Every structure is written in structure tokens, then in C-alpha cells.
Amino acid sequence: MTRTGLATAFLLSLFLLAAPARAQQLVADLNTHLVAITTRFNGAEVTLFGTIEGGGDVVAVVRGPERETVVRRKSRNAGIWLNTRSVSFGNAPGFYQVFATNPIDQIVPASLRQLNEIGVDELKLSPVGRFSHEEVPDFRAALIEDLQAEGLYGHGTGRVEMRGDKLFRATLAFPPNVPTGTYTVQVYLLRKGDMVAAQTTPLIISQTGIEADINEFSADQAVLYGVVAVLAAAMAGWGATLLFRNA
């Protein structure tokens, strides 16, 4: 997609998604909607901020792009550890983190948590392909544990801080290994166990600059990329012999 195309799609989605915020009880936004991964990318922080009317608790759910993810289990065969079983989950978000003003089990009823997938335990991860039902919980737990260890799924809940009665803010931290794609930040306003307002804001994380070009090139023009890679290495090797010829 072109840059202007992205911007238009983004503005349109902002408009559509902002509309349901009933009577402006909740207004939320991010300080940036584009995180650029460059050569020197070492993680990024995005600030979520906004206002609420009439008090209540704020919960924010950050979800990365979904992708089919395979969980494999090793077992020992003839002294060697090798992958023997696997379960594939069709729709695992590449990033998942919940932020809230108070512990979510105190402010969000279980039914709402389940419906809106608030909290890692509520993530709807559906196995695809061949699998046996009794194995799924173990593999699901392994998936979540692995992504938590990589810093991609949150351990528990991040903090949404209130400034006075109306203003809130939260710092969304993305590690260096964050997957690229379109993220959504869903913000909910809860009052006495009721969800009184909701708003969704998109966030795009993408490679930019030369590494984005290289990555895109390698995917779109694979043959040409391979030839260029060979020629570049050959020229570097040839150049080196000229450089050291008289050394």
C-alpha cells in the first residue's frame, strides 16, 4: 500500500471507530500512530492518553497482527531431543498486552472479559489442522509462556494512570523483536461492572528505510534479490583482493 493510501485508510478508520464513543464519555488517542523500525531500532514507547467523563475505570487492550503460529514439543529419542508433536494456532496475535487503572478481575466482570478477550487467559486461540483435544491446553500455555518470555505478551496488567478525575495515560512499550503490521488499541470505560464506552485506535508498526526496502525486495523480487546478493558478495570479494594486492 502507498503512503497516502495508508494515511487515508488510517484517517477513515479513526473517523469510523471514534464515532461510537457515546456522548464523548471516553476520548483516547496515541501520541503517534506509526512506529518505524529502522537500522537502529531498539524497541519503542507509545503513549496512550485521553479523557473520561463521569468517572470509572479505563482498560486498554493492545493487539498485534494475527498469524498462524506453530507450537512444537520436543521429546527425547535415542538420546537426542527432537520435535515430535505440534499444534498450530490459526489466529495468535503477535503482540498482546492489557493496561488498566485497577486489577482487571476487580473492574471487569468475567463475562465481559471473555467476550472482549481481556487478559491472556481469555485469548481465543483456535487450533487448526490435526491435533488432539487433550493436548491443546498444554500447547496453548506454552505459546503464551513463550511469547511472554519474548516480551510480546504481557505478564499481568500494565498501568493506566489517572491524572485527576478525567485525564488518563499509559505507556505502551514495544520490545526490539516486535512483529510488524497493524495493531489495534481498544480502550474501554467501565463503571460499576458495566462497559459504558469503547474506542479503537489503530497503530502501525513497520520497517522503514533501507531495511524495509531490503525485506520488501527479498519477498517481491526473490530471483533478482538472490542475483543481487551474489553479485554484491562477489564484488566485495573482488574488491578485497585489489585492496590487499600490494599489502
Next chain:
Amino acid sequence: MDFEIYLPIAQVTQNVFVLLAIGLVMGFLSGMFGVGGGFLLTPLLIFIGIPEPVAVASSANQLVGASLSGVVSHWRRGNVDFKMGTVLVVGGIIGSLGGVQLFSLLRRLGQIDLVISLSYVILLSTLGTMMMIESVGAVLRASQPGARPRRLHQHSWFHRLPFKMRFRRSKLYISALLPLSLGFAIGVLSAILGIGGGFLVVPAMIYILGMPASVVPGTSLFQTIFITASATILQAVTNQTVDLPLALIILIGGVVGVQYGTRFGARMSGEYLRVMLAAVILAVGAKLLFDLTVPPDNIFSVAPRIE
């Protein structure tokens, strides 16, 4: 100021100096021992956290430049048998075609990491043991004056194969099937393991084909250029795992390291060099084997599905 670089295909951040140092060490060893060093580069890249498939493909990419820079000096001295090299390359390209398909299949099955590690363990331990026995023997023989040199090669069944071809530069009249199948084997290994195969081709050229020692390094490096080039392009097309910035950084360290390695190697005796190389090879093999047999910290692993 930090020197971290984000590698676009590996999708990990690495310190530039760590990569340069790996290239330098690799180049030093390859200059000292006269082998390409791909069989050490791929495991080293895996040790620092580059995903296995990317390590293999980028290592092959890097070897194109490294072997080209190495072949030039042999070429100037006329020590390259181009006819033999071409037959090896034809076999090699066919082999890398098959190898990349096999690589792709193993990757989908989730067994590629195991196959890469296990192949390295088998290859390195066999080669290291053979070299160790041979070179220790040579060191001992050197201290006993009057020992008779061995015959260059034995004539056996494979010298009766059809499609005989004359290789003037190597002073040989042998079946083209021999270098063709040797090339094929190297092609498969190059695709799966990211190696140029120098450490296999060199002994095979001497002991199986019976080529004169003077043309062996030049011809081996010549075929390495083309086999690794074909493996690189095929990996780029089939698996999209060639990380060009990674390959180039290693190459920069490598070409510098080769210069020092060559000078250092020239001052040491061949037998001791081979004992040391055998020790390095055995150490890398032992580390890989150890990693396969110790219970993993986590028996589960998670990866995006590859189509």
C-alpha cells in the same frame, strides 16, 4: 553511541563488532588452514542467535565473496583446473536444486534445526577424527626419518566407470561421473548446511579423484564460488532467508582476517596446522552434540507457520 544493527531478514538486532569479529576469526582460520570456513561460520551464527535457516543461507551468500577473493591468487599462478571445476559445478547446481527443496520440506516439518545440527555433528566429528588421526600420524612420521611417502591414489572400481573425460590441467583421464557426483553431494550439503564444501572437496580431490596437490585449492575455491552462488539464489527464491547485510558485514571481517591468517599459517608447519584445525572442528562438533543431548530449558518452541 551504540553499534547495534537491525538485520532485515534475520529480524534480530546484533552488534556490528560481534559480526565483524566473527568474520575476522573465520577469515583468519580459513586463511591459515586454506579452507572456506563455512562449516564454522554457520554454527557460530547459530550460537549468537541468528535463526538456523538465515544462518545457512547468509553463510552461503558470504562464501561467494570469500571464495572469489581466494581464487584470484591461484588463478594468477595458473593453478585452477577450469574443466574439472565446470564438471563439479554442473553436479553442484543439480545438487543444490535438490538440497533447497529438501531444506524447504524439512522447514515445513519443523525438523530443519535438528537436521542442520545433526548433520554438522556427524560431519564435523567424522572429519575432525579423520584429520586428527592423519595429522598426528604425520607429526609422528616427520620425527622418524626414512619413512616412505604413501602412493598418491589407488586404482579401484570407480576408475572403470564410463563417460571418461580428459582433464589436462590435472593430468587425469577419469569418468566424468566421479566429479559430477562429488559436485552433486557438495551442492546438497551447500544448500542444507550453508557450506562451500572445501573441507570435503579437498580430500576427495586428492584421495578419490587423484588430482595433483597444486591445482586442488584453486579448483576447489573455483567450484565453491558457483555452488554457493547457486545455493544463495535458490535459498532467496525458495525460502527468502538470505540476509545480505549480515553476509556483507561478515565478509568485510573475513577478507581482513584471511590476510593475517595466510601470513600466520605460512610460518607454521603443515602437520601442526592440521592438528589444530582438527581440534577446532572437533570442538565445534562437540558443542553442537552437547546442545542436542542436554535437556532443553523449554521442551516447547513457538514459531510462525511457514507456507
